[in-house]
Amino acid sequence: MTQPSTTPTIVLVHGAFADASSYAAVIPELLADGFDVVAPAVPNRSLIGDAAYIASVVRNIPGPVVLVGHSYGGAVITVAGVEDNVKALVYLAGYALEQGESLGELQGRFPDSDLAAALVYTPFPIEGSAEGGTDVTVDAGKFPAIFAADVDPELAAVLAVSQRPLAAQAFADRAPAAAWETKPSWGLVSAADHTINPDVERYGYQRAGMTTVEVDSSHLVMLAHPKRVADLIREAARTSAH
Template sequence: MPQPTVVLVHGAFADAASFAPVVSELLSSGVTVRVPAVPNRSLIGDAEYIASVVRAIDGPVLLVGHSYGGAVITVAGAEENVVGLVYLAGYALEEGESLAELQGRFPDSPLATALVQTPYPGGVDITVDVERFPSIFAADVDPEVAKVLAVGQRPLAYAAFGEAAPAAAWKTRPSWGVVSSSDTTINPDVERFGYERAGAAVTEIDSSHLVMLAHPKEVADVIRTALAAVG
């Protein structure tokens, strides 16, 4: 089987550029990478979009999802050519479960008090308070970079929190999970619980939520381990 293409799926409050250091690591290893922009409008809609990206790739795909992107790959990973899933500080949902339901099993993180709701035509966007973004989302990222990220967040539609996942691809695909053990965006126990339930191979990194920016080499190593296992 040819080496899988790695598709990196960003989450809420970040964008495709958040994977830049990991992309550099993978490209230097000769890995084929795609980093689509996720609409962040609805879990089902976003998963359908990523599934369309996956279907357009000729050959096997390894899906990597950060944060909310973990929920997206949980659903989109049901595509036939997906051979594995890698979660980065992410949500590994059960079929029929929503983000709100999984988070509700555990105490809130500091993010809960820093969310900002902004109406838009047809819904409400959720972002992180700009002043609190660096400490909550990117505590171990260069402070100047964190300030830039804070003012350029990609919002998540509020409706996405309540949508139930129609599939859980980890039931039929091998999975790997990175726990950000110093995460103050998602309670690390939410990550651990989802990964254990999925039977994922788990790596813990002492990191903020933006583990791919703070620890790109370690994240790339996890992805390369997954590639070796499925390829």
């Protein structure tokens, strides 16, 4: 009988205003190391629903998982990471929520980043709802400077017009669990972040007692510094395998 692999599968969870292609420079690094990698599309509709979706992806993976979350994806892995086979969490310029806390509450403790003044709100229909919902995106003209200042300008321009919106509901949902309370966690602070105030990242990581590194990077650290990101994921995978 074949024994299940002890090498963890790396699950890469993207954030708001982005999609799984934001990991395009990190994935080859991990594949070259022999890791199985899954980079699912997050619905970006609500924290509760998005976390439930990612948890379902994790449950279908045999063997251990290292769960990586960028930005809003950090909030998602905070909740989804309670799945039994998740052995480690890695936050990339992310939100590390406490149980019962919302994105809006955590962010509201600190001065606004440049993102706040660049957000665009657009109504969208919800089946069975008379009121519908609200999509949040970043003004495409301001996106490169706020989100991707150290990413190739041509790529940043593409990312600006191909955003995956985040529903406003996601800012209000309270995290029903905080996986970092029981799982080893690593956090990367993007020190030159204009999307999330870096102090929001530092505060969440410190509160969780994470192993933390700082990189002089824009918010899209996976595209700007993929080797640094891959190294942190490798560290989490190596440590959690023992």
